[in-house]
Amino acid sequence: MRDDAAPDLPAPPHRRTFLRYTGALGAAVVVPSVLAGCSAGPESTNDTGGGGSARDRTLTAVIGYGNDGSWDPTQTASAFAMAANNHVYEGLLDTDPITRVPYPALATEAPTDAGATTWRFTLRPGATFHDGKPVTADDVVFVFDRILDPRTQTLAKGFFAGWLGGVRKVDSRTVELRLKFPFPDGLSRLTLAKVMPKHVFGRPGAWDEAVRGLAVGSGPYRQTAHHPKSNTTFEAFAGYNGPRRPAFRRMNWLTIVDAAARVAKISGTGAGAQIADNIPYANIARLEEGGLKVAGGTGMNNLFLMFNTRHKPFDDVRVRQALHYAIDTGKMVQVALKGHGKPASSFLNEGNPAYRRARTVYDYDPEKAKALLKAAGVSNLRVNLLAVDVSWIVDCLPTVKSSWDAVGVQTALAPQETTAVFTKMDQRQDYQVVAAASNPNQFGLDADLIMHYNYGPQNLWMGYTRWAGDPVAQQLFRDMDRAAREPDPAKKKAMIQDCIDVVAEQAVLYPVVHNELMTAWDPRELSGIRAQPYPGINLLRAGWA
Incomplete structure (x- = not known):
């Protein structure tokens, strides 16, 4: 057979790089300047979870995917970043990580008529971003305008542009979504439109900072440090007043792509982590013999x-x-x-x-x-x-x-x-x-x-x-x-x-x-863990055992 190469072809007009989404390319260390005044500073990448006592200690997790992907919620398909963003950001509605049933997050309630062509949402009273500034309708419109802007190509556009006509501000705490046609499935997709502060990401160059790791949301955990190819740390956000209260005072998520090193980190009496995803099938029995719960x-x-x-x-x-x-x-x-x-x-x-x-x-x-x-x-x-x-x-x-x-x-x-x-x-x-x-x-x-x-x-x-x-x-x-x-x-x-x-x-x-x-965790340390059928972990319903 003739091994002829394909001719040079023009790139499709809306093609965005896969690497921009998954971020397999390296990036410089990011310490978000917007959080400098409230950051606890970088945590050691070797934190074993023993810092503090009892429930004040740090939860250490091992993620089997890189943390150097895009962290921009409108762009990313990175397993690490998407899992982390679910703890840092909120949508108007979010979904249960297993059933994917939507529940009110930043919104006070879901629309009563999912088949309507207009959905109105009121924001949760007292909701604030991690820098202390209030979440407003302007922030919601800001994010949806970016997603729907025909001049701005985002991954999220493909999940919304076909059925969502636009979003408008009604008052400072109320927004209205106008649908092109009835689309009940759109309610669960609202979790993919994470509400981001306009005063942070509206600045010149801020979207590039989001790609590299800048994360400022209104969720139960705030990012405190980000070291690409190493680890990302989080702290419970004291100002959070939403439905998923943080159970861990601090979290340290390690990125360990190598399977052997990932398994070693969670194994043995001196294990350096309490939970890890992407567990190799060959290691399941040994981890279970060591007292860990392994579920798929x-x-x-x-x-x-x-x-x-x-x-x-x-x-x-x-x-x-x-x-x-x-x-x-x-x-x-x-x-x-x-x-x-x-x-x-x-x-x-x-x-x-x-x-x-x-x-x-x-x-x-x-x-x-x-x-x-x-x-x-x-x-x-x-x-x-x-x-x-x-x-x-x-x-x-x-x-x-x-x-x-x-x-x-x-x-x-x-x-x-x-x-x-x-x-x-x-x-x-x-x-x-x-x-x-x-x-x-x-x-x-x-x-x-x-x-x-x-x-x-x-x-x-x-x-x-x-x-x-x-x-x-x-x-x-x-x-x-x-x-x-x-x-x-x-x-x-x-x-x-x-x-x-x-x-x-x-x-x-x-x-x-x-x-x-497969996900493995220590049931003597953690409760409420549910294994996901997609990469990453979700700890919004988990806590110390």
Whole structure:
């Protein structure tokens, strides 16, 4: 097969770098100047949680993702930053981290009619930002104006612009949201519009500071220090008067991407942390033997394949399908995931409320894979599989290689840091196939949100795949928009499921397996912990045991 590179193509007009969202690039240490007057100063990155006595001691958490991503709530997809921002900021409504049911946060109550086209919210009396200044309607409008501004491209825009027409100030403590059409799912999405102080982030250059780590909200915890690639510290905000009171006087969140070091930090009698996420499956038994509780959350976390549809022969749907059918997903689940996962039977995981088994399911079928490659006129195919070096993804790669090799596709594995992989994507470099991890559940559970996160004419991911101009894609985007506007919940669900059937058949960006994310904690130290089905931790309902 001819190994010809894709031609140079113009970047899509609304493409923003993945690295800006996830922040795999390094950043300088940030000590937020706006909090200098109230900051407790940097805490040691080696704080073991023993500082103070009883309930005044510091909670130490280990996060298996980098803290050097964007901290701008309107931009970020960083697991660390999103988890931290849920403790620092509030939306008008926030959602339970497990059920995702919305509850009043900065607003005093949720609208009584979720199907109305106007929602009015009154701000909580006495709500203040971490610098002591009151939260006002101007701050709410400021954030929504940024999200909806057609001249400003933010990740959050994709979650709001389709259905939200605008936000206006009624009085100093009241705002009104005008919807383009009834959209009850929008209530849970309001947690993605974290209210930020206009007097801080309206300053020139402040959004760049937010990317690098400046965080000033009205939530139960305030950021006290931020050291990229090391740790971020927090302190209970004494002025907080909302519904999720802080249980820990201080928190120190360590970023430890290396799996062995992360497990070591929470292990043994001298453990330096009380909780850690992203626990490797191979370490579960040993941690449990040491007295820790290890629990999983099943959701949409997945290994996906992404094809460059401008690089032949991956423009041919039969080739994309063949490479999916060829993968021994059962072996992958048992060997690489130690049973903590399932082969994908839809774009959505089986636990999603909108799940329906897709019309095209890539059950392991090497003979069908060979037949599809033959029908496409492809032989002697050589694939360089570019992959992120997330530990569980790397564990899955040998199964992909052996499966593809077995159907005559000579496969070279090229795992690299996420930084390197998505720098190539953002620079529009040529590639064939990418294997990476994704979990839209960190934004929400509704299928419309999940689909629009991954698919759309101006979507980041569609820019990577070079597929947005395809006639099938164009029809898909129109069908997705019609589904979003459908007022009948049952019809809407069926329409979205039909869209997912198209996504499954086309296999442009599609999951191979959905896996379980594991969290470990010391139940002798902590109570109220719930394992999340998406990266990070949420301690807003937790406390000392």
